Amino acid sequence: xxxxxxxxxxxxxxxxxxxxxxxxxxxxxxxxxxxxxxxxxxxxxxxxxxxxxxxxxxxxxxxxxxxxxxxxxxxxxxxxxxxxxxxxxxxxxxxxxxxxxxxxxxxxxxxxxxxxxxxxxxxxxxxxxxxxxxxxxxxxxxxxxxxxxxxxxxxxxxxxxxxxxxxxxxxxxxxxxxxxxxxxxxxxxxxxxxxxxxxxxxxxxxxxxxxxxxxxxxxxxxxxxxxxxxxxxxxxxxxxxxxxxxxxxxxxxxxxxxxxxxxxxxxxxxxxxxxxxxxxxx
Ligand SMILES: CC(C)(COP(=O)(O)OP(=O)(O)OC[C@H]1O[C@@H](n2cnc3c(N)ncnc32)[C@H](O)[C@@H]1OP(=O)(O)O)[C@@H](O)C(=O)NCCC(=O)NCCS
Numbered sequence: 001x002x003x004x005x006x007x008x009x010x011x012x013x014x015x016x017x018x019x020x021x022x023x024x025x026x027x028x029x030x031x032x033x034x035x036x037x038x039x040x041x042x043x044x045x046x047x048x049x050x051x052x053x054x055x056x057x058x059x060x061x062x063x064x065x066x067x068x069x070x071x072x073x074x075x076x077x078x079x080x081x082x083x084x085x086x087x088x089x090x091x092x093x094x095x096x097x098x099x100x101x102x103x104x105x106x107x108x109x110x111x112x113x114x115x116x117x118x119x120x121x122x123x124x125x126x127x128x129x130x131x132x133x134x135x136x137x138x139x140x141x142x143x144x145x146x147x148x149x150x151x152x153x154x155x156x157x158x159x160x161x162x163x164x165x166x167x168x169x170x171x172x173x174x175x176x177x178x179x180x181x182x183x184x185x186x187x188x189x190x191x192x193x194x195x196x197x198x199x200x201x202x203x204x205x206x207x208x209x210x211x212x213x214x215x216x217x218x219x220x221x222x223x224x225x226x227x228x229x230x231x232x233x234x235x236x237x238x239x240x241x242x243x244x245x246x247x248x249x250x251x252x253x254x255x256x257x258x259x260x261x262x263x264x265x266x267x268x269x270x271x272x273x274x275x276x277x278x279x280x281x282x
Pocket of ligand 1: 203
């Protein structure tokens with residue numbers, strides 16, 4: 001089946017709704033999509049210079065992933081004393097040394113339908129959900145989450161407990177995208193389609209969503225998501241968690257402030273030094 005045929009098949013079975021359950025052709029198309037996702041041949045979103053954000057969402061891929069949940073039946077799986085129950089269409093992926101991916105023992109899991117490139121390091125416990133793309137040389141540190149369909153670039157460091165949200169529905173919604181060479185600090189949260197451009201640094205604890213204004217102290221701008229565009233963190237921006245005083249009403253009277261992430265600088269030599277990673281660990 002060519003990719004165009006696969007796309008048509010997936011869309012057809014997705015549109016068929018409950019009627020697709022139990023249809024061998026639907027399962028065949030889904031399994032082919034899942035294999036293509038794992039080989040990195042298709043992705044939920046991909047770079048596209050013609051798009052205003054530089055990224056295009058492949059809604060049919062997300063439809064296919066949703067189809068897989070519809071077609072799946074609960075099944076048991078076991079590992080030693082541990083037991084699990086999940087849809088049989090989304091088992092945990094199994095890796096061998098020839099995949100070139102390091103999965104350190106200890107409670108990590110990569111779900112079927114996720115692409116994990118050679119040279120990725122997975123520190124336990126971490127989770128990569130289906131449809132996610134994790135590119136070469138990226139480190140997924142302990143307690144990090146890569147949500148469904150999230151796109152993570154090359155040489156990204158997802159620090160301990162960094163949470164990268166996923167999004168399956170609506171199918172045309174952009175997933176969270178972290179471009180190449182980004183450092184996502186410990187305990188950060190990046191959600192709701194936020195796009196983090198190349199080389200940006202999110203200091204520990206920064207949280208970004210569609211509704212979070214981002215204050216660029218360097219350029220004197222406030223960056224926000226629009227109706228059709230996500231919150232975009234500019235290339236090489238260094239974002240730290242901040243606060244802003246509430247200027248009216250009870251908030252002012254009570255002396256409260258709201259969380260306000262701020263761009264304090266753009267990456268310089270000092271940032272490079274602060275974010276240098278232990279190459280020997282890779
Ligand atoms: C952002 C970071 C990389 C520092 O980058 P840097 O370019 O060296 O930043 P600087 O030290 O020059 O700081 C620039 C400004 O931001 C402030 N700042 C830096 N980090 C901050 C933070 N985490 N929270 C709030 N303010 C911060 C500094 O005080 C400074 O402000 P000032 O000039 O008014 O004093 C670092 O703070 C960080 O968060 N690293 C990630 C740590 C982490 O999560 N590691 C996990 C490894 S598993």
